[in-house]
Amino acid sequence: MNSDITLPTLLEIRAAHERIKPMIHRTPILSSTAINTLAGCEIYFKCENFQKVGAFKARGAVNAVLKLGKEQMERGVATHSSGNHAAALARAASASGIKSYIVMPTTAPDIKKKAVESYGGQIIFCEPTLEARKRTLDEVVADTGATFIPPYDHLDVIEGQATCALEIWEDGLLLDALVAPVGGGGLLGGTALTTHYLVPTCKVYGAEPEGADDAYRSFQANRLIPMTNPKTIADGLLTSLGNLNWAIIRRYVADILTANDTEIIEAMRLVYERMKIVIEPSCAVPLAVVLKNPETFKGKKVGIILSGGNVDLGKLPF
């Protein structure tokens, strides 16, 4: 880890939780006898699909907005995002009475575009490449003076996402393992950090689609390898790992496990059929890797963070 990065402390994560509490849900932890039998372990699902804006991203966005100074507030916030962070930031801004400018790829799911609009965010469309997103965002920031709140590679965002695992540990579950999906790495980084502070004996795993496996390859090579041409149904996990997130993940994550799209869809279907809850494909990756690696999780108490439930219902893969 670079010596000049100062990671959020446990006190700071607890303070973030107090800060954002009035604006987020404390989400429930559910389990399913049928899925436990199939997996051969005891799984506890932390349901961030029930979170405000339908995803854990509400935590980081609210935390980042509430930490802005008065002048920054007046100029508003801006970001680029494939979806959930966009809605989360628009809502966080709107709830604090400030403006938000959201750069979105034209290919983002309809439900995510509508969500941003319904929260009063101003959408600026761009081509679906990371380069186009960054260029468009730079223009927006130059025009408006808005503060850029990145989707994941930002300490205030990571600190906010870290509050999800804080709630799991506050609930008193004694987990042997905790699995979170990894795209940009904000949720996995925050989860690993909180767990390192509170229950260092619990192994934290990242779950990644094979078609966007930069975290897996980075972990194997022990250096950050960016993702090029990702291709997976898990549309929330297309982005490359952030630098800050990688610094946390390489240190505090036990392993990165991958699953292919068929396995992800199968896990997604299981959650719909057996738990009767709506999740997006990205959210099914942790269950897919747990089912795929029975020897790793056999007989253990396993936490899984269900990251979000924003899916185009007309395009379900089953």
Place this chain on the structure above:
Amino acid sequence: MNSDITLPTLLEIRAAHERIKPMIHRTPILSSTAINTLAGCEIYFKCENFQKVGAFKARGAVNAVLKLGKEQMERGVATHSSGNHAAALARAASASGIKSYIVMPTTAPDIKKKAVESYGGQIIFCEPTLEARKRTLDEVVADTGATFIPPYDHLDVIEGQATCALEIWEDGLLLDALVAPVGGGGLLGGTALTTHYLVPTCKVYGAEPEGADDAYRSFQANRLIPMTNPKTIADGLLTSLGNLNWAIIRRYVADILTANDTEIIEAMRLVYERMKIVIEPSCAVPLAVVLKNPETFKGKKVGIILSGGNVDLGKLPF
């Protein structure tokens, strides 16, 4: 009401709840700010889609099986059902170590057939008419000596379904209205009975699809009118009102409200999108009628029983 019908008392409903408790879930009550804003009232959803076998039917089936005598237990149970009662009875029987014979129409959704099989029920298929179901069931009962546990027109079943509203009232919500779907009338009858005993000031409404509106027509005519040729997406509500259920409903239900299939699908989509939970079409009818009758529910605290979540995911209507 016929003077020779002795309805379950409050003490008996409470005893049924104690009896079935170890074999059912106490389901949560959820709400959604977005749906409340849209509906103009405060809605509390009792989530029986999270119940064992994915539907409230687990309650009545377990209660009826646990009340059988030893000799009856040895010969097993039998029923005809379009789905959820079938799975519920198969599971209740299997959990008590007894046999179950389930007469099902060939047209029943795959997920419901599989559920019966997975619980160890023996399926006997018949044509999708009430006459064929009854004839086939009579043959099964004659062959096996099994006890027929009807899907709804049976006091032990009604007593079991009545425990759902009991949990709502135990949770301490002060509702002005409580809305349950009505097919055969077991859930609505049980709900009306418990509410009559505990909170008689709360109005109980039945919610029915326009394409299977025998309860609505019976209520208007003040006499039981059977359903012929029902046609609706709400496949759990095709059956005609039972005699016992009608005796309770005509006395203790405030009104029957109907919605068409377009309104039912729209309500179903709202629940998926905003609450991130999986429900079957029958289960969306109460929300559909609440949205359709804003003047009736404006500003009130409204309970809605979400009856079940067993839907063929490959055939979602959106």
